[in-house]
Amino acid sequence: xIEQTVEVPTxxxxxxxxxVHPDRGGPHPVILFFMDAPAIREELRDxxxxxxxxGYYVMLPNLYYRAGVLELVPPSGAxxxxxxxxxxxxxxxxxxxxxxxxxxxxxxxxDGQAAADAQRVGCLGYCMSGQFSINAAARHxxxxxxxxxxxxxxxVTDKDDSPHLAARKAKGELYFACAETDRWxxxxxxxxxxxxxxxxxxxxxxxxxxxxxxxxxxxxxxxxDKAAAERHWLRLNTLFARNLG
Numbered sequence: 001x002i003e004q005t006v007e008v009p010t011x012x013x014x015x016x017x018x019x020v021h022p023d024r025g026g027p028h029p030v031i032l033f034f035m036d037a038p039a040i041r042e043e044l045r046d047x048x049x050x051x052x053x054x055g056y057y058v059m060l061p062n063l064y065y066r067a068g069v070l071e072l073v074p075p076s077g078a079x080x081x082x083x084x085x086x087x088x089x090x091x092x093x094x095x096x097x098x099x100x101x102x103x104x105x106x107x108x109x110x111d112g113q114a115a116a117d118a119q120r121v122g123c124l125g126y127c128m129s130g131q132f133s134i135n136a137a138a139r140h141x142x143x144x145x146x147x148x149x150x151x152x153x154x155x156v157t158d159k160d161d162s163p164h165l166a167a168r169k170a171k172g173e174l175y176f177a178c179a180e181t182d183r184w185x186x187x188x189x190x191x192x193x194x195x196x197x198x199x200x201x202x203x204x205x206x207x208x209x210x211x212x213x214x215x216x217x218x219x220x221x222x223x224x225d226k227a228a229a230e231r232h233w234l235r236l237n238t239l240f241a242r243n244l245g
Contacts, residue, residue, distance in 0.1 A: 010105040021057040029120035029244035034129035039072035123147035138169035146243035153184040174204035182214040
C-alpha cells in the first residue's frame with residue numbers, strides 16, 4: 001500500500017488530505033471519504049486503509065481546514081464539554097456548498113494522479129457527512145457510481161440540498177445505513193427518507209440496523225457494535241465492487 005498526506009488546493013485555501021491506495025494494478029477508482037464531526041484521527045485513517053485494500057484510491061480530506069483545525073480529539077478519544085462545544089461549532093460552521101466545492105477540488109487533484117481513475121468514483125460519509133456523500137453523488141453525477149451514508153444526519157430537511165432531494169439528481173446507486181437508536185435520525189426521519197426515495201424511483205436502499213446506536217461502526221466509540229460494523233463493511237464492499245468494478 002502507498003499512503004501520503006497531501007495539500008489539495010481549494011477555493012478557500014487547501015485541505016490536508018490523507019491518500020491511500022494499492023501499490024500496483026492501477027489506476028484505481030476513487031473513493032471520497034468524508035470525515036465525521038470529531039475530525040481527522042487515526043481511527044478514520046485506518047478505515048481509509050481498509051477501503052484501499054479492496055483496490056481503491058481513497059481520499060480522506062480535512063473539512064475543518066477553513067477554521068485551521070486538523071485533529072480535534074485527543075488520542076484517548078475522551079471529549080470534555082469545552083471540546084464537545086468546539087466540535088459542534090465546527091460542524092455547524094460547515095455547509096453542504098462548502099464541502100461540494102471541496103469535492104470539486106479533490107476530484108480535480110485526482111484527475112492528475114496516475115494511480116487514480118477519477119471517472120469511477122464512490123462517496124462515503126458518516127454522521128454529519130452522510131449528507132455530503134449524497135450531495136457529492138448529485139453534483140458529480142457523471143462520475144459518482146455509488147454513494148453511502150452511514151447513520152447520516154439531516155437526511156430530510158426543508159432545504160433544496162436535503163439528501164432526500166439531492167438523491168433525485170444522482171445517477172449512481174445509493175445506500176443509507178441507519179441505526180435503530182439515533183436522536184440525529186429518528187425513525188420518523190428514516191421512514192420519510194424511505195418513502196421519498198421509493199416515490200421518486202431512486203436506485204437506493206435504506207437499511208435499518210436493529211439494536212444499535214448512532215456511531216456503531218467506529219471501533220473507538222462507546223456505541224461500537226462489531227457485528228453491525230462488519231455488516232456495514234460488507235455492504236460497502238459489495239456496493240462499491242458492484243458499481244466501481
